[in-house]
Amino acid sequence: MKKKGALLSVAVLLTGLLAGCGPVKKEGGSTAEATLKDGKYDPPITLTIAKQQDENAGKYINGESLNDNVLTRWGVEKLGIQIETTLLGGDAAQYNTKLRLALTGSEKLPDVLPVYDTSLENDLIQSGLVKDITEDINKYMPERLKEIYKEYPTAFNPVIQDGKVYGMPIAPNLTEGEVMLVRQDWLDNLGLKAPTTIDEFEQVIAAFTNDDPDGNGKQDTYGFDFSGKDSYNTGWVSDSVMIFSAYAGKHLPGQWYNEGGKLTYGSVAGGMKDALAKLRDWYSKGYLNKELATQGAWDALADFTEGKAGIIIGRPWLYGSVKDVETNVQGAKISAYPTISGVSGDKTYQSGQQNDGVFMFNKDFNNMEAFFLYYDKLYDAAFGTGDFKYGYAQGYDYDIVNGEVVFDSKAFNTPLDAVQGVGKMAFTKNTPSVDGPGKSFYDLAQGAKADTGVLMRSAANDPTTIAGYVISYENRDVLLPNAFNGPPTKTMQTSWEQLNTMEKETFTKIIYSKEPLESYDTFVKQWYEKGGTQITEEVNEWYTNAGKVDVMTNMGLK
Amino acid sequence: MYHKSKGYKIFSFFNYIFLILIALSCFLPMLHLLAQSLSSKSAINGNLVSFWPVDFNMDAYAKTFRNTNFTGSMQISVFRTVLGTLISMFVITTAGYALSKDFRGRNVLMWIFIFTMLFSGGLIPSYILVTKLGFKDTIWSLVLPGAFGAYNLILIMNFFKTIPKALEEAAFIDGASFFVIFRKIYLPLSLPGLATVGLFIMVGHWNAWFDGILYMSSTENYPLASFLQTVVVQGSAQSMALSQSEAAALSEQSIKAAQIFISTLPIILVYPFLQKYFVKGIVLGAVKE
Numbered sequence: 098m099k100k101k102g103a104l105l106s107v108a109v110l111l112t113g114l115l116a117g118c119g120p121v122k123k124e125g126g127s128t129a130e131a132t133l134k135d136g137k138y139d140p141p142i143t144l145t146i147a148k149q150q151d152e153n154a155g156k157y158i159n160g161e162s163l164n165d166n167v168l169t170r171w172g173v174e175k176l177g178i179q180i181e182t183t184l185l186g187g188d189a190a191q192y193n194t195k196l197r198l199a200l201t202g203s204e205k206l207p208d209v210l211p212v213y214d215t216s217l218e219n220d221l222i223q224s225g226l227v228k229d230i231t232e233d234i235n236k237y238m239p240e241r242l243k244e245i246y247k248e249y250p251t252a253f254n255p256v257i258q259d260g261k262v263y264g265m266p267i268a269p270n271l272t273e274g275e276v277m278l279v280r281q282d283w284l285d286n287l288g289l290k291a292p293t294t295i296d297e298f299e300q301v302i303a304a305f306t307n308d309d310p311d312g313n314g315k316q317d318t319y320g321f322d323f324s325g326k327d328s329y330n331t332g333w334v335s336d337s338v339m340i341f342s343a344y345a346g347k348h349l350p351g352q353w354y355n356e357g358g359k360l361t362y363g364s365v366a367g368g369m370k371d372a373l374a375k376l377r378d379w380y381s382k383g384y385l386n387k388e389l390a391t392q393g394a395w396d397a398l399a400d401f402t403e404g405k406a407g408i409i410i411g412r413p414w415l416y417g418s419v420k421d422v423e424t425n426v427q428g429a430k431i432s433a434y435p436t437i438s439g440v441s442g443d444k445t446y447q448s449g450q451q452n453d454g455v456f457m458f459n460k461d462f463n464n465m466e467a468f469f470l471y472y473d474k475l476y477d478a479a480f481g482t483g484d485f486k487y488g489y490a491q492g493y494d495y496d497i498v499n500g501e502v503v504f505d506s507k508a509f510n511t512p513l514d515a516v517q518g519v520g521k522m523a524f525t526k527n528t529p530s531v532d533g534p535g536k537s538f539y540d541l542a543q544g545a546k547a548d549t550g551v552l553m554r555s556a557a558n559d560p561t562t563i564a565g566y567v568i569s570y571e572n573r574d575v576l577l578p579n580a581f582n583g584p585p586t587k588t589m590q591t592s593w594e595q596l597n598t599m600e601k602e603t604f605t606k607i608i609y610s611k612e613p614l615e616s617y618d619t620f621v622k623q624w625y626e627k628g629g630t631q632i633t634e635e636v637n638e639w640y641t642n643a644g645k646v647d648v649m650t651n652m653g654l655k
Numbered sequence: 656m657y658h659k660s661k662g663y664k665i666f667s668f669f670n671y672i673f674l675i676l677i678a679l680s681c682f683l684p685m686l687h688l689l690a691q692s693l694s695s696k697s698a699i700n701g702n703l704v705s706f707w708p709v710d711f712n713m714d715a716y717a718k719t720f721r722n723t724n725f726t727g728s729m730q731i732s733v734f735r736t737v738l739g740t741l742i743s744m745f746v747i748t749t750a751g752y753a754l755s756k757d758f759r760g761r762n763v764l765m766w767i768f769i770f771t772m773l774f775s776g777g778l779i780p781s782y783i784l785v786t787k788l789g790f791k792d793t794i795w796s797l798v799l800p801g802a803f804g805a806y807n808l809i810l811i812m813n814f815f816k817t818i819p820k821a822l823e824e825a826a827f828i829d830g831a832s833f834f835v836i837f838r839k840i841y842l843p844l845s846l847p848g849l850a851t852v853g854l855f856i857m858v859g860h861w862n863a864w865f866d867g868i869l870y871m872s873s874t875e876n877y878p879l880a881s882f883l884q885t886v887v888v889q890g891s892a893q894s895m896a897l898s899q900s901e902a903a904a905l906s907e908q909s910i911k912a913a914q915i916f917i918s919t920l921p922i923i924l925v926y927p928f929l930q931k932y933f934v935k936g937i938v939l940g941a942v943k944e
Contacts, residue, residue, distance in 0.1 A: 160723060162875050163873050198779060198869070399701065402697075402702070403701035403702045421698075425697055425703065514718060
């Protein structure tokens with residue numbers, strides 16, 4: 098029996114390889130007769146999937162490839178499920194284009210479609226090509242997954258239409274919160290403490306700019322490094338949202354917040370003007386990144402890494418990306434601190450993401466059970482159980498050297514340049530996690546013993562990153578997911594772009610002192626006039642509708 | 656002598672400066688990339704590299720050539736460029752030769768070709784066509800859709816027209832057929848034109864990335880430009896949910912630089928061999944018979 102399965106899988110693999118050379122037609126395989134025996138499909142079935150593949154997932158070692166690698170082989174061997182990517186896009190925009198093209202019906206849609214764009218999610222539902230999975234979730238979703246999905250009911254919002262559920266969020270889980278990375282050696286040189294309020298923050302960045310913190314006798318440093326190119330709320334690195342939140346509380350630029358049952362838009366909320374006034378003042382005094390309006394989130398890091406800037410804000414792993422300053426500049430040392438508190442004394446807030454797109458399914462797809470089986474198994478890595486106790490594959494993302502589990506790729510039995518993103522090899526662009534804002538790090542800090550794969554992996558990080566994650570977990574209450582996560586409303590489709598442009602320009606011009614502070618009031622007025630009022634209404638209408646039918650009960654997730 | 660005049664000297668001076676600036680604006684970015692590709696990761700992240708490598712090392716090149724995706728894509732690109740250029744040149748020269756003659760319906764045909772130059776079906780119809788023809792995931796989806804370019808056809812056709820009619824007539828008298836004339840007279844005589852148009856097509860094939868991404872459903876089939884596109888365009892706000900190891904890989908600028916540099920080399924190397932033809936390459940309506 099086993100031999101037959103192996104033969105079949107070889108045949109399937111060969112078809113995949115041949116497809117590269119000629120127009121070989123690929124069909125779903127013999128799914129009808131496949132039965133589940135001891136947790137394994139026999140004969141193996143094929144799940145086709147669309148995938149947005151980033152650079153890291155595109156790196157394979159040992160001559161492997163997209164449809165033939167350590168994880169796809171694991172699927173066939175252990176579960177009798179062959180994952181085959183039939184639609185592939187590089188970055189987000191290309192991927193969306195390819196999905197839209199697939200909607201033209203010129204080819205068969207893959208069985209599983211990860212979608213990362215709310216308007217595309219809506220189009221897919223409208224096209225009638227995706228499946229209503231309310232019943233399937235109720236019937237087939239394993240208990241372990243149900244427990245996870247129960248916690249994030251709002252993550253389903255984008256795929257609910259008329260009380261039916263057309264998809265499920267990918268890996269619902271709140272993202273890690275942001276920390277403030279400060280040049281500790283600069284603080285020490287000047288005899289300062291890490292700032293906790295906006296006034297202290299101002300003192301520190303003033304000193305970082307004027308008092309020559311690196312002691313080279315030149316005024317070539319500044320305080321606060323952030324990006325304003327795409328928005329004033331990047332949500333991941335080089336973020337400035339802390340300053341806005343200091344004055345506006347839970348109203349964040351570019352984000353909707355549920356205030357007493359009504360959704361309001363952050364960028365026009367009270368307090369924004371004060372924040373802009375502050376930033377304008379700081380900019381004119383040289384405390385801020387001079388090129389903040391032209392540098393994207395990722396580019397803005399360079400000043401910090403070069404040793405020119407003193408404070409940057411981002412997710413805890415950001416330390417790994419900027420720690421090169423400790424090599425570039427002698428004596429440099431970075432420490433992680435929580436973000437400051439606001440003028441009201443509350444903590445400052447930041448945007449949190451609660452899922453990474455949604456899974457949608459071809460309406461002709463009848464193997465939801467197989468999908469859930471596979472997806473549940475992938476969660477083994479997040480829980481540190483089953484086949485993925487320490488990681489996905491030995492020699493790829495972890496290794497056992499002399500009886501010890503090692504996560505540093507350089508220390509592997511066969512050293513690698515970088516850890517391989519095995520989890521991404523067969524499925525979505527990111528792997529599921531239940532660690533959220535960094536519970537494992539917090540547990541470690543509380544003295545937990547690193548005995549599971551997840552804890553061991555966390556413990557293998559460098560001290561600054563660990564400290565960052567602990568801060569992130571302790572302050573997980575500051576994470577605010579966007580209250581509006583539905584498809585663009587009718588008026589949004591016509592005027593949202595324009596409103597956004599106006600917003601960005603106004604904010605930047607005020608900070609750059611190219612326009613008086615009062616132009617913020619004009620902006621708010623125009624924002625409402627040019628569609629804002631209508632959009633707010635529509636957004637609230639959507640919000641009421643989204644909560645109307647209790648889909649969670651229908652899905653058995655209550 | 657006019658070139659001794661003061662005005663001419665001033666003009667030359669500024670002309671040289673202007674041309675040098677233009678040349679530098681082409682050359683310096685390449686130099687910057689080369690410096691980056693030979694520098695250490697930390698120096699690049701700190702923005703410390705300008706035109707000279709910092710912490711010289713060749714790691715990026717070693718890693719690039721060990722990356723099977725890169726080398727595989729390179730092979731596909733080379734194959735695609737050669738095959739695509741051959742097909743295009745065949746189609747264009749044969750059509751161009753025919754259309755340089757007078758025959759009934761020539762204008763109608765010409766008009767149809769010009770029409771494709773002005774109006775294209777757009778992305779979706781092209782995609783459906785290619786998919787339905789079964790070209791998806793094959794080299795044909797890269798070389799066939801763009802094989803016939805009306806613009807290149809016009810260039811070649813005009814070049815053929817400049818060849819004296821008398822030559823053809825003499826050949827006829829000696830008993831040559833159209834095919835022999837095409838092969839033995841027209842093609843050799845229009846080498847400069849063919850080289851120029853050939854280079855246009857080659858560069859086009861080498862640099863095209865969108866069709867690769869569009870029609871290939873597996874990275875192993877990506878041509879080099881498509882591969883680079885997925886590697887180099889990174890860090891957009893859309894990819895927010897990153898983990899630590901991914902973020903570290905995101906900043907491997909030296910590898911990106913090395914890959915870009917290696918990928919531009921072949922086309923730069925081809926250029927000098929074709930350059931001599933460019934002088935008399937395309938003279939659209941410059942000389943009247």
